[in-house]
Every structure is written in C-alpha cells, then in structure tokens.
Amino acid sequence: MERENALTSAVGTTEPSRVWSHPTLGLHALVDTAGAVRLGGPGQDRDRLVPLVEVTATGHGRMWSGERFIETAIGDRLTYRDHETVREGGRERTTIRLADPMTGLLAEVTLEASAGAGFLRSRVRLVNEGVEPVRLESVTTLTLGGISSADAGLDDLVLHWADNDWLAECRWRQTPFRDQVVPLSRSAHGHEGRGCFERCSQGSWSTGRHLPMGALTDRDGGAWLWQIESSAGWRFETGEREGAAYVALFGPDDAHHQWHQTLAPGEEFHTVPAVLVRTESGGLDGAFATLTDYRRSIRRDHSDHRRLPVIYNDYMNTLMGDPTTERLLPLVEAAASAGAEVFVIDAGWYDDDAQGWWDSVGAWEPAPDRFPGGIEEVLDAIRKHGMTPGLWLEPEVVGVRSPLAHTLPPEAFFRRGGVRVTEHGRHHLDLRHPAARAHLDDVVDRLVGEWGVGYLKLDYNINIGPGTERGTESAGAGLLGHHRAHLDWMATLLDRHPQLVLENCGSGGLRMDYAQLAVAQIQSTSDQQDPLRYPPIAASAATAAAPEQAAVWAYPQPDQNLDEIAFTLTGALLGRIHLSGFLNRMDDERFGLVRSALSVYQDIRAEIGAAHPFWPLGLPGWDDEWIAHGLRGVRSTYVTVWRRESDGDGPGSVDRALAVPHLRGARVEPVVLYPSTADAGVEWDAAEGRLTVSLPRAGTAVLVRLGGS
Template sequence: MANGFSWGDDALTLRFEWGDDAPVTIASVTAKDGANTVTSVLDHRIPIVELEVAGTGHWIACDKLIHTTLGRDLRYVGHHESEERGVKRLDIDVADTAAHVDVTVTYELPVGVPMFRTYATITNTAAAAAADTIDPTGTVNPTATRADVPLSIEQVTNWASAFGAPEGQKADLAAWESIEGKYDWLAEGRWHATPLRDYFPVMAQQLTNVDPRGEHRVVSTSTWSTGRFAPLAVMESKRFGLAWLFQIEHNGAWRWDIGEDTEDAYMALTGPTNVDHGWAKNLGPGESFTTVPASVALAADFDGVVRAVTAYRRAMRTQPNHIDNDKPRVIFNDYMNTIYGDPTTAKELPLIAAAAKVGIEIFCIDCGWYDDTGNWWPSVGEWLPSTTRFPGKGGMKEVIDAIRDAGMVPGLWLEPEVIGVKSPMAAKLPDSAFFQRNGHRVVEQERYVLDLRSPEARRHLDTVVDRLVDDYGVGYFKFDYNVQPGMGTDVDSDSLGDGLLGHNRAYLDWVDGVHRRHPDLILENCSSGGMREDFAQTSRFQVQSTSDQQDFRLYPTIAATAPMMVLPEQAGSWAYPQSTMGVEESAVNINTTFLGRYFLSGYINRMSDEQRTLVEESIARYKTYVQPVIAHATPFWPLGLPGWNDKVLAYGLAAPDYALVTVWDRDSDGGTVALDLARYAGRKATITPIFPDHGVETWPVHWDAVHGTAGVQVPGDGYASRTFLIRPEN
C-alpha cells in the first residue's frame, strides 16, 4: 500500500498501512519479550475496524464480525499521538463520507509492556439538513444517513486482524491452536487447546474465489461475563514461534470470533451485538458511541503472552497505588464450610480470636449479618445490621470492634446490585431504579436487579457504603453478585442490550466513585465465585474470588488456572481446613490458596493445637516467601495448564530471585513427574519444601540442570500437596 507509519516503543510496535482505495490495516506487529523479539507479518489485510449499521451489511454474505461493507469503505483521515502517565496513545481517524460515519480507533500502550488496549468511537456526521440519498446519476445510496433517521449501530469490533506469520513464511491456519477457557459455577477455569483445523475443515474454498462464511464464535450474554466462557484466549503456533493473547475488557455481553479466510486465519473481538445480544445503539447527528475495550499481546509462545498480560494488568489497573497492591494481606472469611451465612456474636467472637492468633490480617463477616428473619437471601438491600443476630449492647459494632481490637481489618459481605423481594427497599425505591422489561421489574431468584444508571439506585448504594465505612469502620467489602438480569432493560434505551451496556458502565463508574471517596478501602470481586473475572472488573478490585467450590479435592484446578484471568495477588481461592481433617488433607486445602491471595475459612477455633499450629505455620511461610514477591511475580505451569480431571497438577510463581511451585497429587498412581523449569537450565539449584515442611512424608526431588527439569516423586493413593522453593545459584 502507498501510505503507512509505525507506532509503539521498544516493547511493541504496530505498523499501519492504507491506500487511496483501501482501508487502514495493520501490516505487522513486533513485540519484545526479554531477549526474544518476534514479528507477525499480516499479509492478509483486515480493516482496523469492522462495523455494521442498519441499512448496511457484509460484502460477503456471512455472520462474521469481519467482511462488513462499512469496514471496507472507511478511509484514512489522519492520526494523532500522545502520552500520559506512562501510557502511549494513538488515535487513527477514518471515515465514510457518503455514509456520514466517522470512526476514531484508539490504541493505548503502557510503556515497556508488549500488550495494548484498543477501542473505537463512532460518530454520526450527518448535517442538520437531510443528507442526499440519491447520487447525481439517480442511483439510491443505501448507506446515506438522513438527519431525521438515526445511525443505528448493530455491531462494531474493537479489534480485528489476521494471525500472520514470521517474515518470509506463508500464513497457514493449520499451524495454530486455540487455547480457550470454559467456566461454570463451581467449575471455573477449565482450559483446553484445540487445533484450528478441528474447527475449520479443508473445503477447497479457493476454487470459489470466496472466503469461507463460517466462524468459531464464543459468546457471553448478560452480566456474568465469565459464566460460561472466558473473554480471553491464546492462539499459539509452535511452528511459527508466535502466540497471540486477547481479552475483552467488559463486565457484560461480549463476543469473539476466530475463523478462516482463504489466505489466513483471523480473530475479531467485540462487545454486544444485535444478532447475539439484542443490542443496537441509535446516534443522532453529532452523537457518538465508544465500544468496550479489548487488549492484545504478541509473544514467541504461551509463556510469553502470559508474562505480557500479567504486566499489562498491573500497569493498567485503575488504582495503581492502592496500599494493598504490593503486600496483599491474609484474609479470613467466615462463610465457606463454616458459618454459611448464619453469623451471630456468639459464633464470630471465638473465630475472631482464633484468626488473630494464627496471623490473619483481614477478617470478613459474610452474608446474613443484616437479616432478622433467618432467611437472608430475599431480604438483602437495606443493609442495616441485625439486632437478633448481634443482641449485645453494641450490636454488630461489638463484633467489628473485636476484629479491629485484634489487629485485623474488619470486612463485610455486600451484594450491592440487588434488592430482595422481601426487603423494605423494594418498596422504597422507584421502579426506575430497577431493570425492567415491558413495564415489569426483572425478578431473578427472589431478587430485583438495580439499574445503576438510576440516580436513586446510586444514591442508595453510596449511602450504604459510606455509612458502613464511616460509622462502623469497615475497611474491606466483599461485593457479591448471585443473579443476572437477562438480555437487559428497555427503560431509557435504544434496545435491551443498550440498557444493559449502560448499566454495565454505570456500575464500573460507581465502583470508581467508591474508591475516590475511600481510597484505602479494599474491595473483593465475587460473583457466585468467579462468574465475573473480566478485566473491566478485576482492574478495579484488589481481590478476586475464584470459585464457590466446596470440595477441596476439586478446587486445585480452579486455583491453578486463576492467573489466566486475574493477577496472582488478586486470586482468592478458598482454603477451609477443618478439625476433622488430617495433615495431608489440610495441606491440600492450604496449598490451594498458598500461591495466590491467602484466603482462609474453616472452624480454626475448634482445631487441636497441632492443627492450629499447621495453619499458623502456613501463614508464617506465606508472609516470608509469597507475600513479599507475589505482586511482582509471573505465573507459570510446570506441567502445562491443568485439566479438570488431571491427577497431578502444578502451578508456579517466578519471582526475581527464586520460584515457588505447588504440586497437588489427587489420588494418582504415584511415580515421578518432571516439572519444567527451563528458566534455570544450566544452573545449579536447591529445591526445598516450604509447606508443609515437617511432620509429613518427604517427596524426593531430583534437579536435572542440563534439561532444566525437577523430578518430583509423588506418593499417589490419596490427596496430598507440597509447595517447593526453587532457588538457583548465580
């Protein structure tokens, strides 16, 4: 193409090209990961933005996110570069003057990180007078926009490109595999790899001179953004030595596609669409709409893109200087396999005392603290402490003061986005404060769902949070979310999906407001466990609940894969050792949380001295080896990403001076497993267990410096776990 420029820095560079009769496309992406520099050359060109509005469609009949007529017809207008607070920004303006559509595609690159964010802003440029819908030859222009008819957007990508290949090599879909995650309540983080040829059979489409029309489409609806699938995937080619990682940064409806064009594979990402989510947005003259963002990384392999997304998440979190970021504190929550939403003063005070003795730093009272009826589920919403559960003179304040007096930060569970049908607030708030369809409030499992676009809903929640912080001294909130409102709301919206998107964005803005008013407040993101692990949410929270899973034998897979979606220091995976458990079962529990955000439950006040000492020792080891480095460590998987039913699993953190690896044996046949520690190949290393490190059977370990592998002998015949410290010699 005749025109072009490059943009980026030493970590990542994008090359853009266009012609007088061709849209702006990305010609290549170059990324640096340590000593490796890789380039993907995109000879198959896809417009930097693809969009469909009412009255337009695809230039190849299909249901893909690409091949749109408007995407093909947009032409370069100009571009502008800027930088603010360590983030480089590029805005590229493209337009279709006949359709009265301007689009600004924005790229944001944190300096030194090989991953960028991208989104698009569409503007209706129709003049106040009606635009011409018939050209001088008398032909009807189907894309012309009249001033009295809004520009109705039905889908728009935030990223679309080919996969590409190294310079001098030919692109080939068959060279790639897709690594995707499936999610469900209690079964989060089930990752699997699929060769792309399994999705797209050889069809000899080149004989038709038309690209294939199908796609592999992954869709999420409503507000559980990770309720079924991950809004993130990795495309890796070992043959090419390339890997892409993309994530859609949205707490609502989204879609991503991969597919085959005859010349190459492609990927395309978007938020809500008309065909998948009942979404359309109408723009009058001069009005604009901005898409939800997505982010993209390129590296030489899977490990490289994981390093990139980990660095990106730390650079782009919305509270980069939060006091909890660098030293994530140890948490106790009274719910899981313990009080189960039935807190009372009599139950809490012994737990508080026991938690303080073992070294807990944050103590969170979970659900039920507001309920006088004994049925806490449909009574949520007013958030006034129960007087029957906390009957003492000080009420619940007696319990919160006990937490603070024991040297811990007091925390409370809150489900801010819902009002129970039996809550007094259900009658006090107007209908406009809730999701509605066809004049009826949306009801899901005995809850109404608040619409955070509503000023009344926002004021109510602000009042609740401020009262609990100011009057009770709460320093930690667990924000839960156990229902979803379906396709959206038809109140003050162009479509159901438009109302949903407006609420999604209003909720994020509300969370930002909480942080502005209470900058040291620690927030946990829980949505029936890990049902909203998107980066729009996790960028705003210090802690992420990974699951509601209550079986310690199933939890290791969830915990080990959590850093695919969240930072290691955010990943709160439950450990719930009990007085009825032996040391090996307790070790499996504790090691499930050990290399994440230490997140404890269980009746520690009922434990024997020996059992309680085990918990205390684990917290001491965590504070010595994990807490100081986790906020700067990178996750890795020495046995590969674990499968749901794998008998032996391993997960590690690579810190600057050492690595930590947890191995779980889930009733395997025993034997030796080889942990891939290639980063230390050619060096001597000492490998020592740090938890548990005494009173249990020793797992023999052999270090092979030549190949960079550690042979660990697991016992089999039961459930057991060890965490090892790997310290290389210089």
C-alpha cells in the same frame, strides 16, 4: 509529553503508507491505495488483512453473509482521515481517524502501548457526523488479520479458550486450529467460508460461560493472546481469510446480546477496551507473563496489591451464611492467632427474617437477633485482635420482599417491556439512576464511615439476562450503561475511602473480567467447596487475574487429617488466601499446620505482586492427577504441585518431572517450604531445567522454592 500529527491523507499514493507501527509486536497499520486502513505484520498481502474497524448497522450489513462479523459494508468504506500520536511516561497512544462518506460515521481508533512491551490496547469511538441517525448493531474494538505460522501456515496453529462455570472456573481448552476452522478449498468457490470459531458472554455474568480471552499459538513458541475488558456483553471470533487467521474482538452486539444503539447526528459511542499480546517465543507462559504486567499497569493503584494481607472469611464450609456473635467471637480469636489480618463476616449478618434472607435483602441493616449486643461488638473484637473488619454485600440487588422494592422509584430498577425484571427472588438496581446510587452510597458510608469496616466483599449472585430498557434503548445498551455506572460507583467509593478494599465476587468467578478488576482489588475465584476439585481452578486462576488479585479458598477443618489440611492450604499460597474453617475447634497439631502455612505465605508474599505465572505441566485439565502452577519471582521461583487420585485402575505414579525452562543451567537448591508432613522429595536437574517432585501419597500437595531466578 511528545505529540505527532499527520493531517494529510495517504490516499492516492501508489504503495501502502504506514501510519502506525509496533516493533515489538511486529504490527503495522497501513493505508492502502484506496484509503482503507488495515492492521497486520510486515509484508502481509492486503487481502489477508481486515479493516481496522468493522461496523454493522441497520441498513448497512455485511458484504458476505454468514456467522462472521467482519467484511462489513461500513468497514469496507471507512477511509483514512488523519492520525495523531502522543508519547508520555513511556506510553505511546496513537489515534487513527477513519470516515464513512455514506453514513457520516467517524471512527477514532486509539492504539495504546508501552515502549518495548508486547501488548497493544485498543478502543474505538464512533461519532455520527452525518445528517441521519445510524442504528449500530456491532462494533469491533480490535481486528487483526494475517496470522499464520511461518513454516506451516494454518496447519500449525493451536487454538486456546477457557470455559467457565459455577464451581468449575478457568478450564482452558486447546485444539488444532484446523479442527475448528477446516480448509474449504477457497480456490474452487471464489469465497471465504461463512463460519468462524466464536465465544461470547450471555447476560450479566460476564464470565458465566467463558473467560473473555483466547489465544493462538504455533510450534515455535509464538503466541497471540487476547482479553476483552467488559462486565456486560463481549464476543470474539477467529477464522480464516486468504490462507491466514484473523481475530476480531467485540463488546456487546445485537445478535448475541440484544445490543443496538442509535446515534443521532452529533452523538457518539465508545467500545469496551481490549488488549492483544504477542510473543515470539515462550508460548502461553510468555504471553500470560506479558498480560500480567499489562493488567498491573491498567488497574487502580492500591496498597492492598503490595500488602497482600491474609483474609479469613467465615462462610465457606464454615458458617455458610449463618453468623451470630456467639459463633463469630471464637473464630475471630482463632483466626487472629493463626495469623489472619482481615476478618470478613460473610452473608447473613442482616438476616432476622423467618422466611430467609435471600429475597428480603436490600436495606443492609444488622440483625438484632444475631447480634444482641450489636454488630459493633463483633467488629470491635476483630479490631482488638489486630485485624481489619470486613462485611459481605450484594449491592446491585433488592429482594422482592424488601421494603426497598417499594420505596425506590420504578426507574431505579431493571425493566424490560415496561415490566420490572425479577430473577431468583430479586430485582436489579440500575446504578445510572440517582436514587439507586444514593441508596448504596448511604449504605457504604454507614458501613465504612460509621462502623469502621475496611473490607467489602461485593457479591453478585443472579444473571439478570440481556439487560434493561430505558426509553428506546436496547436491553444490551442498558446493561452496558449500568455496568459502566457500577464501575464508576466503585471508583467513587475508593475515592472517598482510599484504604477500603473491594473484593469482586460473582457466585465465585462468574464476573471475573478486567473491567471489574481494574477497579476492585481482589477477585473471588470460585465457590468450589470440595478441596479435591479446587486445584485446577487455583492453578489456572492466574490466567484470569494477576496472582495478587486471585483469592483461593483454604478451608481446613478439625476433623481432617494432616494431609487434607495441608492440601487445602497449599493451593492458596501463590495467590491470595481466603482462609476459612472451624479453626477454634482444632487440636494443637492441626492448628500448628495452619499457622505454619500462613507464616510461609507472609514470608514470600512480597514477591507475588511482581512475579509472573507459569505452568510446568501446561494448563491443567479438570481431572488431571498431577497439577502444577509456578510463579517466577525476582529472587526465587515458586512451584505448587498437587497430586490427586489417579483416574486409572491402579495406583498413580509417585514422581512427576516439571519443566522450568527459565532456570535451565542455573544451580539452584529446591526447598520444600510447605508442608513438612507430605514426605515430599525434590530433585533439580540444572542441565535439563527440570524439577522432579515425589509425593508418595495421593491427596497431597507441596510448595517448592527454587532459589535464584
């Protein structure tokens, strides 16, 4: 381990001093003559940049009032104290310390990067070294100014963000930056604008409105891409400052999340992490490739990321929360015969309540009427067929009719204004309370340790609102505290049961963030039940999760034709397969089509965990007729292509040309891996780096391999 220290102040010099740099990103942290530290590219004018940390606190607001949370009084006062750099194992971690003489706040900004990698991870620790309490209202994790196109300034920038909703996840949007941040003739007014472009979360579904991500790109292929790692509140903003764009990344704040936190003298607060990716070329595809590598580097190591077993789940378009021994055993046999390696009994296995299970959950005991011979009979059958048994669990909730609602102490639940919070017939556990955590530890140790369950689908189906108030803490601070305890609880489960696989699900993809996915192995991408609506979600899922963590439903049915069966199966082959459907009722031809899809997946899955995603037609629109998603592997490139019904009055085109620029000039042979029933045609133009795919019928999809990348 190599360590560098800088304990002398840079204040007083006649020129800005550089205390940190990242050559790959082209970024420098500079101390100006007043002692302020700002982050930006080389040669940037000081006024175009923003302070390294921006803080609003009660009594210490902003210097220019508006919708922005930059240009804060504390941020302007924070001055350089010292910095330290530690290098270990190819990683470099620099901590820059800043101090505010008025409040006594110390800000420690930790910037982490890897040699040659195009990403920067940031966190901030605030410590009150003063003599009076400080009531925080917002803190940036990372701020950056001076972003512009070399040729056209801001007129050339394109802004990207992702809307996210139940059944409609990962819907990326783009617009010229100037459509959202219009020029205001600053020279005529002497001030910047008061507004900005912002996106934020609301309540406890971290991705219930948007993904915690955004990007700026230019016409030359340059891209700035960011990700905030929070299961509680988050927000980003971008706008104009002195003719350049800035980006500010936040966890929860008071205005959007009812978050404030008072630091008494000696107390501290840690922000959520965030990462910034920069590419000079390759656009969003190049930036997402770098982000995928980063995501792989921060998550907990687990064998599941390398094995990628096929998962059968009985829920989607199949048992739909109504499992019994009689219904499950034929599905177990059929799933194993098809090639599944994990079998998950989803919701309803605990339900013997005449009024329904939704508002009675919490004890997580098997329902005797559903399993006359005990649930162990089904779990044993799963194991005898060579599969790992899994169960659905919604650990953070207790139904209002559950006995647990009365036996656990009141402090173990979310409360606001002294009243226990109820949402959609459920209460919410606060995992900072030892009774709540002990209850869930007992449940999991019974399911895993006694029953031999090796896979838990952890669902989360309510938005509990801004959070919980414990004593004088704010609701937003309570939510952040609970989620940090929740992440710690998941980590301790894996410490005790290292082979256990945890799936993160929030009504599909409504809590799809890398606070969760740094711990959980798999992410449910959607609850979408319409196979024709799933392609834009499946194609964009790799923007939100590494491909080997992004689970896509494939639910073939015995009454579907061969095109329909192949269509739903093809969409899952470049991620993680969540297989469902009444496989036991299929004829041999349909079942063979299922089995061949899983065989193809098992042949190629070894490459998925190191591959990089790309989009030959760009990120898809919700109603696009043609959609394409690719993975650039070490040995081969794979492309999935869907053709849906045309939105026009006439029939759509049967051919589509796809850009595969990283293979331009390569002599590769395009091969249709799946299905053999789509009558697909493929043609490769090496000079142009173009793959042309023909699909003569709408409602078909195909997986193509381009050998040798």
